Amino acid sequence: xxxxxxxxxxxxxxxxxxxxxxxxxxxxxxxxxxxxxxxxxxxxxxxxxxxxxxxxxxxxxxxxxxxxxxxxxxxxxxxxxxxxxxxxxxxxxxxxxxxxxxxxxxxxxxxxxxxxxxxxxxxxxxxxxxxxxxxxxxxxxxxxxxxxxxxxxxxxxxxxxxxxxxxxxxxxxxxxxxxxxxxxxxxxxxxxxxxxxxxxxxxxxxxxxxxxxxxxxxxxxxxxxxxxxxxxxxxxxxxxxxxxxxxxxxxxxxxxxxxxx
Amino acid sequence: xxxxxxxxxxxxxxxxxxxxxxxxxxxxxxxxxxxxxxxxxxxxxxxxxxxxxxxxxxxxxxxxxxxxxxxxxxxxxxxxxxxxxxxxxxxxxxxxxxxxxxxxxxxxxxxxxxxxxxxxxxxxxxxxxxxxxxxxxxxxxxxxxxxxxxxxxxxxxxxxxxxxxxxxxxxxxxxxxxxxxxxxxxxxxxxxxxxxxxxxxxxxxxxxxxxxxxxxxxxxxxxxxxxxxxxxxxxxxxxxxxxxxxxxxxxxxxxxxxxxxxxxxxxxxxxxxxxxxxxxxxxxxxxxxxxxxxxxxxxxxxxxxxxxxxxxxxxxxxxxxxxxxxxxxxxxxxxxxxxxxxxxxxxxxxxxxxxxxxxxxxxxxxxxxxx
Numbered sequence: 001x002x003x004x005x006x007x008x009x010x011x012x013x014x015x016x017x018x019x020x021x022x023x024x025x026x027x028x029x030x031x032x033x034x035x036x037x038x039x040x041x042x043x044x045x046x047x048x049x050x051x052x053x054x055x056x057x058x059x060x061x062x063x064x065x066x067x068x069x070x071x072x073x074x075x076x077x078x079x080x081x082x083x084x085x086x087x088x089x090x091x092x093x094x095x096x097x098x099x100x101x102x103x104x105x106x107x108x109x110x111x112x113x114x115x116x117x118x119x120x121x122x123x124x125x126x127x128x129x130x131x132x133x134x135x136x137x138x139x140x141x142x143x144x145x146x147x148x149x150x151x152x153x154x155x156x157x158x159x160x161x162x163x164x165x166x167x168x169x170x171x172x173x174x175x176x177x178x179x180x181x182x183x184x185x186x187x188x189x190x191x192x193x194x195x196x197x198x199x200x201x202x203x204x205x206x207x208x209x210x211x212x213x214x215x216x217x218x219x220x221x222x223x224x225x226x227x228x229x230x231x232x233x234x235x236x237x238x239x240x241x242x243x244x245x246x247x248x249x250x251x252x253x254x255x256x257x258x259x260x261x
Numbered sequence: 262x263x264x265x266x267x268x269x270x271x272x273x274x275x276x277x278x279x280x281x282x283x284x285x286x287x288x289x290x291x292x293x294x295x296x297x298x299x300x301x302x303x304x305x306x307x308x309x310x311x312x313x314x315x316x317x318x319x320x321x322x323x324x325x326x327x328x329x330x331x332x333x334x335x336x337x338x339x340x341x342x343x344x345x346x347x348x349x350x351x352x353x354x355x356x357x358x359x360x361x362x363x364x365x366x367x368x369x370x371x372x373x374x375x376x377x378x379x380x381x382x383x384x385x386x387x388x389x390x391x392x393x394x395x396x397x398x399x400x401x402x403x404x405x406x407x408x409x410x411x412x413x414x415x416x417x418x419x420x421x422x423x424x425x426x427x428x429x430x431x432x433x434x435x436x437x438x439x440x441x442x443x444x445x446x447x448x449x450x451x452x453x454x455x456x457x458x459x460x461x462x463x464x465x466x467x468x469x470x471x472x473x474x475x476x477x478x479x480x481x482x483x484x485x486x487x488x489x490x491x492x493x494x495x496x497x498x499x500x501x502x503x504x505x506x507x508x509x510x511x512x513x514x515x516x517x518x519x520x521x522x523x524x525x526x527x528x529x530x531x532x533x534x535x536x537x538x539x540x541x542x543x544x545x546x547x548x549x550x551x552x553x554x555x556x557x558x559x560x561x562x563x564x565x566x567x568x569x570x571x572x573x574x575x576x577x578x579x580x581x582x583x584x585x586x587x588x589x590x591x592x593x594x595x596x597x598x599x600x601x602x603x604x605x606x607x608x609x610x611x612x613x614x615x616x617x618x619x620x621x622x623x624x625x626x627x628x629x630x631x632x
Contacts, residue, residue, distance in 0.1 A: 103597035119283045119317075122290065129283075129317055135352045136316075149596035168283055168315035199348050200316075 012074075013038050013171055013203050014059060019068035021054050028054050030227040032068070038170075041197060041204040043214050043234075046224030047244065052207045053097075055224065056175055059205070060094060061085055072171070090118040092171040093164030097179060099156040101148035107134060107159045108144035114166040133162040138192055154185040158192070165196070172197075174206035178213050190216045211249075223248070264292040273301035273334070278310040281318025281345075289318070293325050304329050304336040308343045319345030323353070392589050396519075399511040409512050410520075418521025422483040423529055429482075430475050434533040437474060438466050438540035446548055455549050459559040462541035464568060471534040472572045473620055476579035479526055480612040484587040487518055488608035491591025492601040500592070510592075519584035526580035527573055534572065567632045575623050579616045586612040 014036040021029040028051035036042045046052045057063040059070055061077045070077045072088060080088060101110050111130040115121055121129065134144045137158040148156060157177060164172060177193065178186035190213050197204055197217075208214060214221060215234060222231040225244045232240060238249040263285065265276040275296065281289060298304065306325075311318075323346060329336040403409035445461040491514055494500050503510045538560065545551040590608035594600050 104599045115283070119286065121283070121286050121317075125286050125290070125317070125320070129320055132316060132320055132349060132352060136348075147597065149600075168317065199344070 011038050012036070013072065014205065015069075015071040015074075016055075016059065017069050017071075019055070019058065019070065020066045021051065021058060021063075022066050027227055029058075029065075029224075032224070032227075032229045034222055034229050034231065036203060036205055038203050039201060040219040041193075041206070041217050043218035043221040044205065044207045044224065045209070045214070045221055045248065050224040051227070052224060053175065056173060056205075056207060060092070060173065061088065090114070090167050091169055092173060093167065093169040094173045095157070095160040095164045095175060095177060097175045099148065099160040101156060101159055101163070103148050106145055106147055107139070107151070107162070110148070110159065110163050111144075111166050114163065118167055130166070133165050134159075136165065136196070137162045138188075153180050154182075154189070157181065157189060161192075161196075165200075168200070170201070170203060172202050172204045174204065174208075176207055176209065178208065178210045183212070186210060186212065187216070193217060262292070263289045264296065266296055268297065268301065271300070271302045273297065273304045275304060275306045276310055277306065277308045278312075280312050281314040281321065281343075283315060283317035286317050286321065289321050290324075293321065293328075296325075298329050298332040298334055301329075301332075301334045304334050305339050306336065307339050309340050311343060314343050314345045316345050316349060319343065319347075319349035322346040323349050389589065392592070393585065396511055396515055396585070399509055399516060402509075403512060403516060409516075411513065411517050414513070414517035415521045415524070418518050419525045421486070422479060422518075422522050423525025426479060426482055426525075426529060427532060430478055430529050430533050431536045433474055433478060434466070434471060434537040435540040437470055438462055438537035439544050441465055441470070442541045442544040443548065446544075450549075455551075456555075456559060458545060458549065459541065459551075459556055460563040463538065463560045463563040466537035466541070467534055467564065467568045467572045469572065469620070471537050472530045472575050472579065473616070475529050475533045476526065476576070476583065476616045477613055479522070479529065479580075480583045480616060481609055483522060484583045484612040485605050485609045487584065487587030488591040488594075488605040489601065491588055492594035492604060495592065495594045496596075496598065496601060515584075515588045518588055519581060522580040522584045523577045526583075527576035530573055530576045534569070571623075571627055571632060575620065578619055578623075582615040582619060583612040586615060 012035050014034065016032055016034040019029050019032040019034075020027070032055065034055075044052050044055065054063065058065050059072070059077075061070075061072075061080075064078065073091065075084075075088070077085065077088070101107070102113065105113065108127070108130045111133050112126055115126060115129065131141065131144055135141065139155060139158050139162065143151065143155060143159070148159070151159060161174075161177075164174075174193075178189050181189060193204065194217055196202060204217075206213070206218075218234055220231060220233050221237045222229045223237065223240075223242075223245050225242055230237070230240060230242065230245065237245065240246070263277065263279050263281065265278065267274045273296065279285075306322075308322075322343065326336050442458055442462050445458045446455055449455050449457050449461075491500070494514075500510050500514075503513065542553055542556045542560075545556050546553060587608045590604040590611070594604050
């Protein structure tokens with residue numbers, strides 16, 4: 001991460017402007033604008049099929065947009081060379097929806113994989129740093145030697161988080177981090193995330209459907225509606241007049257958070 | 262330079278500088294290792310000069326503290342303790358508990374390893390028998406319910422395992438009979454017995470090679486496909502979904518595949534036989550300048566009453582062995598995609614082995630029966 005030694009990073013870590021994504025004749029994004037400031041937790045919300053995952057993949061540099069620009073740490077992803085893009089990928093961590101842990105590797109080896117790829121570490125440091133990350137996400141030491149197939153859903157989410165934190169990134173992307181968890185595990189995951197975010201000074205972007213998670217962890221929310229994004233702070237977004245947003249934040253499931261119905 | 266040190270009255274003064282990050286672990290570790298901790302009774306660390314530090318940096322400082330303690334020197338931070346070190350210490354705990362996970366590989370114990378293998382094999386054998394029993398029961402049940410035969414599904418498997426395999430089966434049959442005719446001709450020409458090349462090709466292809474090679478190709482193509490398809494369905498919980506819907510997975514997944522292959526393999530064998538004989542004819546025409554009419558006359562004489570049937574009767578048996586090992590291994594998949602790959606390999610190796618074993622048994626039986 002030599003770029004990390006440059007001048008202090010800009011206050012806006014992620015900037016998306018005029019983003020257009022199209023698959024054949026189907027337009028997914030048509031002018032999405034999004035900005036994420038350093039140190040905040042930003043939630044991305046949208047109906048099924050509204051292109052949340054496509055947006056995430058575009059920001060990660062896994063997919064080229066048809067038009068528009070995506071800036072990470074102030075640099076336009078579409079202008080980066082392959083080597084620069086590789087370096088950029090060492091500066092963020094990602095967890096995917098189903099964990100996407102490598103099933104042929106133990107948890108510890110999963111965490112070590114990014115380290116082996118991007119850092120030159122002596123073997124002892126490699127082992128101990130991986131275990132540090134495993135402990136950091138609240139997994140017991142014994143879990144480090146297990147294979148993903150031996151883990152419960154909650155442990156898989158935590159192990160995926162440990163792998164995302166392997167290179168100590170400042171920026172963390174989470175795709176539905178609490179989906180498939182029971183409410184207690186989900187709340188524990190939210191607390192873990194908030195604690196880590198505070199201690200490691202992380203900037204977090206997460207896709208989520210979980211209203212509990214949004215109200216508990218997010219500073220701001222971006223809602224994808226009509227192929228664009230509407231962004232606002234958590235309390236303010238709920239009063240946005242857009243019908244989908246109204247339905248989302250004032251449906252029966254949301255009533256208990258806002259005291260409305 | 263990440264570390265600067267000076268010793269004064271047995272007090273080691275350490276100044277930290279720069280970016281203490283994962284990328285610099287090797288360099289920082291080397292500099293820390295050079296610190297003269299043994300000669301110091303106290304270590305004073307100043308971390309103000311550090312520009313940035315991640316958890317790898319914090320871990321290095323924890324290592325330093327442990328080494329200082331081990332060397333009998335008291336370590337303290339003159340200014341504030343760096344945040345990452347605090348977090349690392351909090352996470353790993355102050356105690357020197359075993360920070361290395363228990364080793365994955367077990368101790369070498371030959372006797373218990375052998376015992377475990379024997380037990381595993383025995384259980385595998387019993388499970389295999391149980392599976393065959395289950396399939397038999399499902400087949401018997403299917404006789405009482407005509408709906409259970411699912412002709413559309415069977416037709417799909419005949420197409421997938423049979424019709425799409427025609428080009429490769431024909432090509433292999435052609436090449437093998439050409440090779441046999443060529444090798445045979447080279448030897449038999451020495452005795453002026455080149456007419457017997459026809460006998461060699463005819464009997465060899467019809468009795469053994471046609472059906473055996475076809476079965477091996479089909480094992481590689483369809484045995485693996487059966488295992489992978491059903492294995493992926495298991496990983497996706499589709500098999501459980503079938504059971505929960507009250508549908509017998511053996512009835513919808515196993516029987517159509519087995520029946521489809523039992524229909525397809527004999528038909529493929531006929532094609533393979535025909536192409537093999539034609540290949541022999543072409544080679545004799547080119548290499549031995551034997552007219553086609555002579556080749557076919559001789560072929561007619563070489564084929565006995567049973568020569569063709571001895572080959573073709575084996576095809577349905579081979580088909581059943583291939584289908585059963587493919588679907589059985591597929592059904593065993595659980596947990597991870599790694600299992601899927603392993604069991605697909607097992608399915609192919611096992612079905613080829615079973616085919617060759619069955620072929621050997623057939624050879625013995627036919628010899629005893631004098632056919």
